[in-house]
Amino acid sequence: MNSVAKPRRWEAFFWPAIAAAVLLAVWHYSVVLTGTKIFPSPTNVKTGVIELLHKNVLWADIGDSLRRVAVGFGAAVLVGIPVGLWLGWSAKANQVVNPTLQILRPISPIAWIPVAIIFFGVGDRAAIFLIFLASFFPIVLACVSGVSSVSPVLRSAGCNFGLSSTQLLRRVIFPAALPQILVGVRVALGIAWLVVVAAEMIAVDSGLGYLVIDSRNSGKRYDLVVAAMLMIGIIGLVLDFSVRRVERIKSVRWGFRNAS
């Protein structure tokens, strides 16, 4: 809902461009006016990005971060969706397990770092474990609530056509809950991206998070810090976009209220 008439096409590019220009100008002039030597200006960051691109470290770090997210998040999807469907399906199982989930869920994945290091040592597997934990709970909970909010009419309709329980789960419950599951998956991916950076700052020595902390520690290269942050933002945005694309697919689009 909105206060003014429908904007024209060019405005969709014009206003964001203006906002970005203002932001960059404020940033630039506050660096110039305060005369800071440490904090980089937009131009410094640009040269920083170019430097990173040329040194190839950037690609290696991006690759490492994405690999960790892919494995940890992928495992969480593969384990979390069946577990969540089962818990949503069986009220008894949910009753027994849900309190435990609720207690484990709010433990910050970062707080698991020392435990992860005991189990897996400093390295990839510790980071992957953290990402798995961070994305597992949102996915399971989204599945549980997705399944329990499947309309009883659709369940009955499915039963009426003589489906067995597994068929009902596969052909009615899962597709009916899918929109909500996808929302959970998108949230979980956002958290995974947030956690991978944190984990890399503490528990491993590669990846974009490591790039941020390392650029600071070795020589106060704040231009590289900000450049790496920018990369983190852009990649996170791309990840989010790709899940949103999935939400547009016709067989799940019905479940999103703002579908257009």
Add this chain to the structure above:
Amino acid sequence: MKLPVWLRPLLFIAVLLALWQVAIDRHPGQLLPGPIGVAKGILDLLQHGLLLKYVVASLFRVTWGFGLAVVVAIPLGLMLGWHRRGQMAAYPIVQLFRPISPLAWIPLAILWFGVSDLAAIFLIFVGCFFPLLLTAMSAVHNIPAVYVNAGRNFGLSSSAFVSRVLYPAVIPQLLTGLRLTLGIAWLVVVAAEMISVNSGLGFLIVDARNAGNRYDLVVAGMVLIGAIGLMLDLAMRSLERVRSFHWSISED
């Protein structure tokens, strides 16, 4: 065997704890403590007065960081959401900033605020600001046109319009957003405390590990983090159940 319903989840937890204890007992010399060790660790913290001190320190940072973000982001988001051109201008930038892990701001936080409470509060603020801004913007966006038209129809002044139509209409969505964001705040404070300050539950975990591998205290810290996180979540949920908030647009 018929168990009362409320006993089953407790029994499940008891079984998990027992398995944990047995697993630890069978591998002596493990760094990881069993549940009994953790309970002793929590008692230990209580006796030294550290428990209360650290919990208060963490909650203090969350309150300020989250509170500031709410005060700034919600009005700004509502305003941007209401003016379509404002939303257009801000949206791409917000989308770019949101996926930047708040922890990636740590170097900047330390640069600007030093190793201090302020740095941690800043990180929590950054972590909550963008999600809240987006929530507020989309909450305005999702107000059904009927409500807006009805409000105009009754000839409300713009301030009355805001307080009597806009605000009640966005509350349910805002509350859900606030609850999720408080979860993020709680996640960030732990991480921030692990890196940039020297008190709080996050610091407890890192410190207990670094200073003498006291893993009983590490896990005790995790248990406390989980318990407090759960309480925060429950408190926000009970807010969502308040009568006048308890409707949602999907009920139409």
Add this chain to the structure above:
Amino acid sequence: MTEAGAGQKMRVEHLGMVFQRDGGAVSALEDINLDVSAGEFVCIVGPSGCGKSTLLNVLAGFLSSTSGSVTIDGEAVTGPDPRRILVFQERGVFPWLTVEGNIGFGLSKLSRAEREARIAHYVQTVRLQGFEKAYPADLSGGMKQRLQVARALAVNPDILYLDEPFGALDSITRVIMRGELLRIWQTERRTILFVTHDIDEAVQLADRVIVLSSRPARIKEILAIDIPHPRNISSPRYLELRDELLTQIGLAYEV
């Protein structure tokens, strides 16, 4: 074992239903006795909340009765079965499947060719040609209900239960849908049990109208509609039967 008469489809005997709610027992259905013959169109009317839908759900096997029995072709009803399909008032189609996917939902045991032929046939029957690939979100309310009927007919059921199928539609669409349903019934000749709260709908469609009393529901009256199709809705006999029904339900016929 009761002896099935010629062409008899369903026999309901002393059917009762008691719900346990908050410690108390609430009786919804009491001593329902009913015989339905094959190919018959039966409407069930009654005041709102009287238990019409409960009755239909018991007959379809979604709820089990607390006393009495339902037998179809001499076989007791114990659960839902594709030989008898329930059509819901609204939101009964699967929103993640296309029109074709919905109609083919109950046909997974057929070969591909057979399935496609069946789908094409029922798309024709309910006149959804051109919408085969459309999703329910793109269909109007009336089209969704036609789709539900097609999905039900496609599995070749003996009995169709319709639970206020046109209740959520506007009055013009409702009149059109009645015509469509009659046309389909006359070509396919299934046994139909049709719950409605609309007296005109009942008199226009049914061979017999069952009038239920308010809670707990008992059969108050069974009225045979002895007007041949197509029915003239301003004929004296039509008005007479309609008034009879209105009186039975306890509504005066003056506004």
